[in-house]
Amino acid sequence: MASRRPAAQRAIPGGLKELLAADLQLRVELLHVEPHVWRRVIVPEAVTLSKLHQVLQTAMGWTDSHLHEYVIARKHYGIPDPDWPSEEPLQDERRVQLKPFIEARVRRFTYLYDFGDGWEHSVHIERIDDAISGVAYPRLIEAAGRCPPEDVGGP
Numbered sequence: 694m695a696s697r698r699p700a701a702q703r704a705i706p707g708g709l710k711e712l713l714a715a716d717l718q719l720r721v722e723l724l725h726v727e728p729h730v731w732r733r734v735i736v737p738e739a740v741t742l743s744k745l746h747q748v749l750q751t752a753m754g755w756t757d758s759h760l761h762e763y764v765i766a767r768k769h770y771g772i773p774d775p776d777w778p779s780e781e782p783l784q785d786e787r788r789v790q791l792k793p794f795i796e797a798r799v800r801r802f803t804y805l806y807d808f809g810d811g812w813e814h815s816v817h818i819e820r821i822d823d824a825i826s827g828v829a830y831p832r833l834i835e836a837a838g839r840c841p842p843e844d845v846g847g848p
Contacts, residue, residue: 714738714824717791721749721804723840724813725848730838736831737824738795742770742786748831749804749814754840759807766799795821810847812840 715738723730732752736745742763750757762771762779763786769779770786794802795818804814841848 715795716822716824716828716830717795717818718820718822718834720817720819721752722815722817723753723838724815726838726841728838730840731836732833733819733835734831734833735822736791738792738821739790740831742789742791743772745791746786746804749806749816752831752833752836753814755806755812756843758843759809761804761806762808763802763804765794765802766797807843807847810844812847 716735717738717740719734719736721732721734730753734748734752736748740748746761747757749755760771760774760777762769762783764770768784769781770784770789771779772787773779773783773785800818802816804816806812806814
């Protein structure tokens, strides 16, 4: 039986779709808080981690006034700062796109914001869709809850 969903709305199949360009549907959840706070956004697969940081800041309602870092496949990504050396080797997020992680079948990763308060976000790649020409990115398509105020000490 054929799928009733249009091609542009298929769930991620067991195998990876071979696409020239794709949209990624991400579910971003702020962990360790009640009630649940989450966002669903669509970004192009070629988005850099640096640009994704801007998307996450806007979507979640943060003010981008603290340090941040990604942990993807046990590697750390951020903006290296000689005044804030990292315990783990830090890859420069400005030079890294999401696309290679998709190709490596990574489907979840962590986004950390404000190391003092420790806001931890789980980012789940829910779907890979065919890119739609003429559509603006990024797109916030669904959301629930508000993020706590910044500088309150964390969860």
